[in-house]
Amino acid sequence: MWKKLIEKFKDLKIGTKIIVCYLIIAVISMSISTLIYQKINARIMTEKVSEMALQTLQTIDANLNLLIYTVNNESKILLSNQGIQEVLASGSEKFNYNNQMKVNRYLTEFIQSNMFISSVYIFDNYGNKFYVDKRTFQVFSIYDVMRSKWYDKLVEAKGGYIIKLTGKELYNKPNERYVSMMRIINDLDTQKPIGTMIINIPEDAIINSFKDIMKDGEAVIQLKDGNYNDIIHSNDLDQYNLDDNFKKLKTGEHFYSIKKVEGKDYITSYLRNSLNWTIVSIVPYQELSKQSNIYKVVLLAMFLFNGILSLSGLIFTSSSITRPIHKLIKSMKGVEKGTFIKVNIATGNDEIGELKNVYNTMIQKIENLIEEIVKEQKIKRKAELDVLQSQIKPHFLYNSFDAISSLALDNRSQEVYQIIKALGNFYRTSLNNGKEVITVEEEVQTVRNYLTIMQIRYDNLFTVDMDIDERVSKYKILKLVLQPLVENSIYHGIKPTGKKGRIFIGAYSKEAYIELIVSDDGIGMDEEKLKSLTKGGTPGIGLRGTIERLNIFYNGKSKFKIDSRLDAGTTVVIYIPIEEVEDYEQ
Structure with a gap:
């Protein structure tokens, strides 16, 4: 039933909604205010008196128990x-x-x-x-x-x-x-x-054990033993006319009464504690004389409450109308910035609901168009990546056959065998059943095979040091990233020096990136050439092709850094984001 009423309310016009909401809130507010006003006068004094009386008695009893407990412990020490x-x-x-x-x-x-x-x-x-x-x-x-x-x-x-x-x-x-x-x-x-x-x-x-309970010296405390003899009392206790009903109390029971003495109201409380003593507390209750002030405060509070409740209702009603409109405006402004977000708000079949439905339909069509464009761009990007990859493979194969030819002319058949075997292992990994993604461990093994070929070809012209973090070995990256960099280190770094050199290869985990490092101590390059290289002016396929492939594959999220000095070597650092690799073969 409530759901049906809510649905019907949603279908009302905006003006009707405001009137209905305000009437409902006004009726609820007045009903609650009337009920509170009727109940508060009957209960507030009784609850206050009962609470204060019980708390006073319990505090006195707790203090007495603490005193007896302390004396008992001290007596145990003595005996x-x-x-x-x-x-x-x-x-x-x-x-x-x-x-x-x-x-x-x-x-x-x-x-x-x-x-x-x-x-x-x-x-x-x-x-x-x-x-x-x-x-x-x-x-x-x-x-x-x-x-x-x-x-x-x-x-x-x-x-x-x-x-x-x-x-x-x-x-x-x-x-x-x-x-x-x-x-x-x-x-x-x-x-x-x-x-x-x-x-x-x-x-x-x-007396000192509950001295703090005596407010401004007006409170009167009396203790009576099991035979109702006074343990302590004030000299003027007779004027308070104690109720003899306290003699009927059992252990743990209490009651109170309110009496007027010399024009003042007093709470007389009685409690029978665990020692079979009766604790009598007589406390002036000045709040009773301020009863009329309490009523005034209550009435003022009720007016304020009604005003706040009514204001809240109007604000809520206004907000229920303007909030969806503001959301629509915000979403429409987002379209200017290229952000397409549907408006997800609960509406009925009123004007705002119709406006929301039309807007969301438009956003859905725009998203479908964008999705089709993205798919086309992915296909185009995949084609570009395949072109670059196809350039790398013949390039490397050409250099490898050049090395094999040189060894064959020198009648170094054993080394020809080794280089052909390494070449086979290299292409087995690089082909990878047509997949463009391999693990870092497989990429490092591809480089090892390549280095075997190059060390035989150039008669151990260089030494290689590797530092591979085991944590990154199982991460997947685009294949043939390290090999072109190592190839550049050999051909453009160490070989021109005419002397034996050193190559360092490292792979590490750096926050959200895999850090790949290839460094050599070769001829290096001057500042002008380095500047041209970092701006994309590098000739050849190796480094330029690697950077382009990474940019295409990782949507521009990969980064690279080149550091080189003339006659001091070159270091290339590539940062590949650690993320789920998109399947480009689909």
């Missing part, structure tokens, strides 16, 4: 101290001053390095007490610990810790609050109880 272990394990009913001083020294070092611990008390199994207290010394004994309500849980923990509010029950000080971490100390070797440890965490250390 595993070898000196304390030895004193507790060897305890007796008699007071031992040396043991007392030894343990107290360990405790002093421990408590000085832990600012969040106010005191540490350790008892051995005989009631001997070892302690360090930064504040007021607490008068109590191991028997007071054993008579407490939570002692059974301490024993059941088997070395694990329990945390209790101990001011009233242990120290008999109802108005003072001490959060104590207690654990049985076991012998590290036998795991039998050898003592009891009590570490007291002061109220200010707990």
Whole structure:
């Protein structure tokens, strides 16, 4: 159904399309705006309150857990101290001053390095007490610990810790609050109880653990233990009228409520954490008093949204009309530069669609004409290449027979045999079943056969060095590229000097090209002759024919460079592009 509607829309006139698009966008915009406006007032405050309350409680709980975790780790270090272990394990009913001083020294070092611990008390199994207290010394004994309500849980923990509010029950000080971490100390070797440890965490250390949460001193934090006794609280907490429903919370559960106190709105949040403590957070929520401002901002945002959406719709509609026209214009301008590209855009059966179809039909016909011309040019180029190739073969054959004739007149039959065999191998490779393309390796072997002929003919007039990169051996190139260059080095370079010379042949991979080098230390040429040669004024078939063949075969992509000095030799470098070779035999 949607596809049919889209197709019908494409067939509409341009003016009708603009009207339809604008009406659809306006209806959608107003509908969305109305829906958002209705929902935002009902949900934004609830979501904000819930999110802020939960984040505050979770942050406080995380900070408390970190504090307890740190104290727990520090207590493990203390109870595993070898000196304390030895004193507790060897305890007796008699007071031992040396043991007392030894343990107290360990405790002093421990408590000085832990600012969040106010005191540490350790008892051995005989009631001997070892302690360090930064504040007021607490008068109590191991028997007071054993008579407490939570002692059974301490024993059941088997070395694990329990945390209790101990001011009233242990120290008999109802108005003072001490959060104590207690654990049985076991012998590290036998795991039998050898003592009891009590570490007291002061109220200010707990407050400092979530100090950053108190915004400008207005936030109120309260902690209640499992019996709902205050661990910490503010003096003026009664005015906030806490909800007794927090006593029904289970571990991990939380809820919040919003109450007004002295004209201000407050979020009161409750969370029961893993220690069975209840965390109460009372935070002023000033954003509630700015509700009217929020509505104004929302209304303004809606107007802006509608305006932007409407503008976007008009721009889109205009673009859908002008974009294909611009593409048509761009393609038509490309024709001036010789670029023929069809316009590929989705259109219907409107005016633009008809214009696109007519233009693409014209481009297709032009491309067909160009393709026919290219084919004709390829045939012509192939014919030119065949003519040049046919000139090279008789030229080389003539020179070879000249060499064989000279050897035969000198009665050098063995060398005549060798040169004829090399000549046969040379033509076997060069003919290559009529194909014009061979591998670099085959081209090098053709040159070797040619050099065998020439070294016999001229009685080792020259030496040859080769450096062929194995990476280029399997690349295919036009055949008989190196041989004419080597022939020039012999006839026009070394032979005129009348003395023995050297020829170097190299093949390398240079980025996207195969680099072929033929160099000799022959007679060379002067600057004027070199300049004439590089401009195409070279006589003879060898170098000129090679350059012309490469230009035809590789569509002008091949390059060459000639470097020569009089009496210092000549170097010819040819660069052949590494690419898929076109089959010219088709």
